[in-house]
Amino acid sequence: MQLQYNEFLIRPWEPRDRAAAADAIARVLAEYGLPWEPTGADSDVLNVERCYQKVGGEFWVVEHHGKIVGTAAYYPIARGNNAAEIRKMYLLPQVRGLGLGRFLLQQLERAIEAANFQEIWIETASVLHQAVRLYESCGYQPATGVETPRCDRVYVKTNLL
Template structure:
């Protein structure tokens, strides 16, 4: 998969992206005083094959001038009906405000819908104000049952 948005390339993750993608996520977490958890909530970034590819999901990176500047992913989950969870939507501050996050979310939703899933779940932290605003303005409904320690919000969107 390869998509273009302005001067950005959104593409499938490759093994060579492992460290760069992890660095993007770690950097954004740090920006918001959240902790990188290599043995916990972020283990999936270090083991993309197991958590995403082999599990029936996808992990994408956003590339700009041969640098990884963002990530986004999803995988099937047992919560809900024919459900996935969107995870690891992180964009470096220098490329925010260009509509990239909204475009990435829309493309993830399109890919998820094409694969026949019916529900999309997202967990986030209130401190990630831009993410909360994006999800709420994109039709995600607050729900209950947060499963990730550093998160305090969970949302669901029903696909019809």
């Protein structure tokens, strides 16, 4: 799987991406005053093979001129009904506002539906205003049961594409 969006290449994560993907996520979190948690909420970024690839999920990186400028991922979860959770959807500030986030979300939804999941869950933090607006504008409904300490919102979507 490789996708193109304008000058951006979206491709599956490779082991050589580990440090750059983690750095991009840590930079976005810091921008919003959220902690990078390598032994907690972000340990999956350092263990993509085990946390995504071996369990039926996917982890993508977004490249612009050979540099990683974003990430997006999903994996199966136990809550809900045959559900997947979108995780680690982060874009560096210089590539926001170009429609890339909406495109990534739509592509994740397509991949999740193609994998025969019936629900999509997303956890986020209220300070990520653009993400909250994106999820709500794309049909995600507020739910309960936040599981990640730095998050205070959870959304679910059951009517896939």
